[in-house]
Structure formats: C-alpha cells, structure tokens
Amino acid sequence: MIVNADVFVKDMPGQLVGSLEPISLVNGNIVGVVHNRDNKISGRIGVNITFEVGSAEDLERLKEIWEKRDVMISRMSSVTETFPTDCLLIGDISPSQIDKLMAKAAKAIDMRSVDIRYSSKTGEEKSAAMVSVSVRSKEDVLKFNAFMMSACKRSNITYIGSVR
Amino acid sequence: MMRIIIAGFGTVGQGLAETLHKKSNLLSSGHDPVRIVAAFDSKSFAIDTDGLDPMGLVTRKANTGSVGTKKLIDGTDVLDSVEYDVLIEASPTNIETGGAGLRHIEHALSRGKDVITVNKGPLALKFKELSRLAEKNKSSILYEGTVGGAMPIINLCRENLQGERVRSIRGIFNGTCNFILSRMDNGSPFEQTLKEAQQLGYAETDPRYDIEGIDTACKVVILANSIFKRNVKFSDVSITGITSVSTEAIALANDHDMVIRLIGEVSDTVLDVSPRLIPKGHPLSVSGTLNTAQILTDLAGPITISGKGAGRIETASAILSDLMTLMGRRR
Ligand SMILES: NC(=O)c1ccc[n+]([C@@H]2O[C@H](COP(=O)([O-])OP(=O)(O)OC[C@H]3O[C@@H](n4cnc5c(N)ncnc54)[C@H](OP(=O)(O)O)[C@@H]3O)[C@@H](O)[C@H]2O)c1
Numbered sequence: 001m002i003v004n005a006d007v008f009v010k011d012m013p014g015q016l017v018g019s020l021e022p023i024s025l026v027n028g029n030i031v032g033v034v035h036n037r038d039n040k041i042s043g044r045i046g047v048n049i050t051f052e053v054g055s056a057e058d059l060e061r062l063k064e065i066w067e068k069r070d071v072m073i074s075r076m077s078s079v080t081e082t083f084p085t086d087c088l089l090i091g092d093i094s095p096s097q098i099d100k101l102m103a104k105a106a107k108a109i110d111m112r113s114v115d116i117r118y119s120s121k122t123g124e125e126k127s128a129a130m131v132s133v134s135v136r137s138k139e140d141v142l143k144f145n146a147f148m149m150s151a152c153k154r155s156n157i158t159y160i161g162s163v164r
Numbered sequence: 165m166m167r168i169i170i171a172g173f174g175t176v177g178q179g180l181a182e183t184l185h186k187k188s189n190l191l192s193s194g195h196d197p198v199r200i201v202a203a204f205d206s207k208s209f210a211i212d213t214d215g216l217d218p219m220g221l222v223t224r225k226a227n228t229g230s231v232g233t234k235k236l237i238d239g240t241d242v243l244d245s246v247e248y249d250v251l252i253e254a255s256p257t258n259i260e261t262g263g264a265g266l267r268h269i270e271h272a273l274s275r276g277k278d279v280i281t282v283n284k285g286p287l288a289l290k291f292k293e294l295s296r297l298a299e300k301n302k303s304s305i306l307y308e309g310t311v312g313g314a315m316p317i318i319n320l321c322r323e324n325l326q327g328e329r330v331r332s333i334r335g336i337f338n339g340t341c342n343f344i345l346s347r348m349d350n351g352s353p354f355e356q357t358l359k360e361a362q363q364l365g366y367a368e369t370d371p372r373y374d375i376e377g378i379d380t381a382c383k384v385v386i387l388a389n390s391i392f393k394r395n396v397k398f399s400d401v402s403i404t405g406i407t408s409v410s411t412e413a414i415a416l417a418n419d420h421d422m423v424i425r426l427i428g429e430v431s432d433t434v435l436d437v438s439p440r441l442i443p444k445g446h447p448l449s450v451s452g453t454l455n456t457a458q459i460l461t462d463l464a465g466p467i468t469i470s471g472k473g474a475g476r477i478e479t480a481s482a483i484l485s486d487l488m489t490l491m492g493r494r495r
Contacts, residue, residue, distance in 0.1 A: 027421075086420060086441055090413050117419065119412035128413035130420055158408040160424060162441035163334065163448060 001082055002031065002052050002112065002134075003059060006075040007066065008044035019047060022065040028053040029113070044072065052113065052134065054084060082112045082134040085141045085164070087148050090128045091157035098129055101151055109144050110136050166196040166491060167213075167248040170203040171239055171268045172255030173221065173231040176282055176309075177203065179476025180252065180483050181218035187484065196491055202246050206255075208232040209242045239264055240271045250490060252483060253281040259378060259398060262286045269294060269305070276301045280486040282309035282479055288382035288398040291389040306489060307390075309482030311383040312337060312455045315471030319485065321391045321459060328461035330391055332431035335457030336448060337383040339473040340367045340374040341406050341426040345439075346451035348414050349423055354407070366453060376405035377426060377437040384428040388435055396435055404438040417441055423449050 009015040016035060023030055031050040039046035053059050066073060089098070095118065102114055112134040119128040131148070135141055145161050152159035170177050184191065184198060191198045199215035205225070210216055210232030225231045236242070243251065251272040255265045265283040272279050274297060281287065286294060287307055298305045308318050312335075321330055336342050343366050347357040358375070361367040373379050381401040388394040406426050417424050420441075425448055427440040442449045447468040450456050455473030460466050472478040 086422070088413055088417060088424070088441055090408050090410060117416060119410075119416050126408065126410055126412075128410060128416050130416045132420065158404065158439075160409075160413070160439050160441055162422070162443075163427060163446065164443070 001056070001059070002050065002080045004048070004050045004077055005073060006046055006048050008041060008046055008072040008074060010070065011040065011043055011045045016047060018069055019066065019071045020049070022062055022069065022071075023049070023051045023053075025065060026053055026058040026062045028058060028062065029115075031113070046074070052082065080112075080136075082136065083138055083141050084132065084134045085144060086130060086132045086162045087145065088128060088130050088160040089148075089152060089157050090160070091126050091152075091155070093127050093129055093157055095129075097155075098131070101148075102131070104151075105133075105144060105147050108147060109140050111140075111144075112136065166198045166250060166487070166494075167201045167246075168198060168250045168252055168487075169243065169246070169248045170200060170252050170254065171242075171265070172253065172283070173203055173205040173225055174254070174256075175476045176254040176479045176483075177205070177231075177252075178222050178225060179480040180254065181222050183477060183480040183484060185218040191487075196494065198487065201248050202242050203231050204236050204239055204242050205231045207236055209234050209236045211242065211246050213246060239268050243268065243271050243275075243277075248277060250278045250280060250487070252487075253279060253283045253286075254483075255283055257283050257285040257373075257382070259285050259288060259373075259382065262289050266290065270297065273297045273301055273303050273305060276303050278303050278490050279305045280309075280483055280490070281305065281307050282483060284310045284379070284382040284386065287389070288385045291385065291397075292395050295389075304490060304493070306486035307386065308486050309479045310386050312457060312469075312471060313473040313475060314478035314481045315455050315457065315469055315473065316482070316485065317387070317457050317459075317469060318390055319489075320467075320469065325459070325461060325464070325467070328463050331460040331462060332429065332434065333387055333391065333457055333459050334427050334429040334448070336425055336450065336455055337380045337428045337457070337473065338374050338377075338426060339453035339455060340371065341377075341380070342450070342455075343367075343453045344375070345406060345409065345414075345424055345426065348409070348411055349418065349451070351411060351415075353411050354409065375407055377403040378405075380426060380428040380437045384430050384435060384437055387428075388430045392430060392432055394432070394435075400435055402436045402438070406439050409439050425449065 029052045034048040115132040117130045202211045208230035266286040422441045456470040
C-alpha cells in the first residue's frame, strides 16, 4: 500500500534520517520526501513522506518504531492498497528489451511502481533480471503474471513467477 | 491371511521386505497375517504359497543379485502361477509406455486383485483407465507412496480432509531438485551441485527425470486425478525444469529475500511444474531433500505437511499404510 504521512521530528542532526530509516526496516520503499523547515512547531520540523509498505501489519510496525524514536505522526492519509508481485527472468536479455516489455505491460495493466534489477553478468551464465511491480488489484497481479509468462515464452526466456 | 506379491526388488522392494520383517508383530496381531507368496525382479522370481522369509529374500538379493532362483520370462507369468490378494508394484517408472509395471497392474486389476503401487508411470499415463478397471473388477488401486514418499498427502486429503474443498495443492515433490537448489543458495554452481547430489546418491546417473521436472509432473498428475477428480495425463502438465536456474538468478532472488524452489501446483484449473520465487520463511522455502506441500482448503485454510519424499524405508512406510487400509476394508 502507498501511504502519505506528515510527521514531526526534532530539529537536530540525524533526526530526519532517523525517521526515514524505519521504513526500510519494515521492508518499505520511500517514494518521496518533502522536508519543510518553515513548518516548525515547538522545536520540531515537519516532513511529508510518501512510502510503500507490503501490508497493514508492516504499517503498524512502522508506527510503533516511530513512536519509540519520538517521531510524531500528525497525519496519515491517501492510503491506497497496492499488490506487489515479483518475477525473475533468465536468458539472453538486455535492459532495452525489458524496458520495451514493461512499456507494453504498462499499456495493459495499471502499475503503481516498477523496479528492475539486473544480475552482474559473469562468465558463461545467462543474464537474469528481477522485475518487482505493484499493481492495483489481485486480478492485475494475475494479469501481469500471465502477460510476462507468455511474453517470455515467445522470446525463449525462462520465467520464474512467485508464490506469496 | 493377506497374500502379497512384490514386483520389483530394488531399493523399495527390499525396504518393504525389511519393514514387513520389522513389523511382523503388528501385521499378524489382530489383523490378517501378511504373507509374501512371490517376489520378482528383472531376471528372477521366487514363489512359496506358505510364505517367503522377507529377510531371506533380502539376503539372497544381496549375495546373488537375484531375488529368486528361477528365471523370469514375464512378470505376468508369476502373477498367474500363484494365488494372491495384493500386488505391490515397485518396478522402475517408465513415463513413455508405462513399462512392465503397467502390464503388471492391468493384469492384477483385471483379475480382481488389489494393487498398491509406488511406480508413478502407470498412473501418470493411465489413471482413469486403471481406476475404471479396478472399479469394474471390484478391486482397489492404492498409491500413497507415489507422491511425497512418507508424507501422507493423498490419504490426508481423501480421508482427514473429507469435508473440505481442497482449492489447490502446491509443493516441493522432488528431493533431488530441492537439494540442488538449496545448495545453490550458498553460491554453488548447478553442475557442481548436481555432481554432489549424484555422489550422495540423491540423484540418478541420468538425472533428467528429476531436474527436468518429469518426476514432479507425474506426481502433479496423480494429485490432479485423485484429489481434484480431474481427468488429466502427463502430457497435459506445463513443465519447466531447473536446468536454466543460474547462481546469478539465485543471488538476485536472495537480494530480495527470496529463494527459488521447484514447485508442483495443481487445482481445478492449474497443472504446473516450474521453478518459483518463494519468500524466505514461507513454508515452501525449506532446504535439503525434504518434500513439503501446502494444501489450501476452504474451511481450514492452508495446511502444510512435510516429510521424507524418498528412501527405502520411508517409501515402505507409505506401502504399509496402504496395506493396512486394504486390511481394514477386508474386515
Ligand atoms: N527409491 C525411492 O525412494 C522411491 C520413492 C517413491 C517411489 N519410487 C518408485 O518405486 C519404484 C522402484 O524404485 P526403486 O528405487 O526401488 O528402483 P530400483 O532400485 O531401480 O529397483 C527396481 C527393481 O525393479 C526390478 N525390475 C526391473 N525391470 C523389471 C521387470 N520388467 N519386472 C519386474 N521387476 C523389474 C529391478 O530388477 P533388478 O534388481 O534385477 O535390476 C529392481 O529390482 C520406481 O517406480 C520408483 O519411481 C521409488
């Protein structure tokens, strides 16, 4: 799910980082950070953070960590649920080929975020790419997987889907 | 009395003989005593209507390479030459024709004999035909040992989960592939790990049957037909083996806190064998040679079972469970 939050941290060195770090502790991704020094209340400065977490439980854990670290949450909203899915591709693949494939996928499926990591190619082995996307619904997860599977089959790429 | 014939006296056949010897008290007290009236391997056979000594058969096989002293022409001749109640089929799996095992099973069922098979080939090719043949001749065919070895998946679904609707089953059904993939988690390359598996006796000299997903596909077909009442054959399964899984791919998965495992999946609409990404900590992320299955049911939710998927005594344990089922039916 994608969450937008206004938090207030103490205006001291290291506090901003201290408020962002817990997001990765709960395996979340930071989408954007707006740090507004003018928005200051009793020695604290406001930070607007947009981030993605895997589940409501992760969000609860994040809130607990923030509380312990004295990060005040003043607002949390625009919570959109997203459904993450990953697949791994193995074969003679190039980044440009994957980019084209993802552009095609984006036309058919509403994707909220896309992350692609490539293996560092060593020796004789075929390249590998991990494609992680977030989509709007469970149906879109199935649609995305079916799309990738048939595209890989056509291009002789091994498709490894995920079990959640 | 329960008179049995053991067809195939290799790893499993011998494991069964040892198990029957070990459990002789259990099998004779309160139940019909079990008597081995014949046993045969690829070249020889032994017959005794008064019962063969299980350990005597094992010793002769070890000393001479043959289970019997008489020359075998065809297994069905042995089946015709002695009165028996149950055929235990443990000859090699043949996924092209069903091999001798298919002929043995058809022969026994068509004469009203019960069959317990650990040989997957005949079921992966002709499940419906064999079930119909059994029904027509009022006999039974049981096959717990064909899927997951000692892991009691078929009986669990058919008996203990009777009131449930099983939505899907997905699992690790091949210990060799799981051994290879879990060794690769630590950076060992595929070829080297395969050699190691062969040296440890986990993989056959010709490992294609395991690593190309054929063995898992046979099991998925058996689950589809028996648990989901589908009418499918080996050729209906979409199969991807593990040969293209590279250490780089595994490292990428690891960066995302995931592992790669060969998963067999079956439901009313799915019939698939392929390597899959599994989050670390998920019940299907297990390492080593264990088999694990996750059964998704409508009422109880997910149920996970795990056990040794192969091995002489483990497979014999599954045969024993089927044997006890047949005994229960006779009472
Ligand atoms: N091993 C396991 O852990 C395991 C687990 C589950 C299921 N299974 C299945 O159980 C079956 C047996 O496996 P295994 O490991 O025991 O194999 P194995 O050690 O190779 O033994 C096969 C046995 O079958 C005999 N045989 C070969 N051709 C025959 C024929 N035409 N008629 C009668 N017997 C014949 C062989 O004779 P010789 O001794 O003369 O060669 C041998 O005794 C296979 O179908 C396998 O897929 C095995």
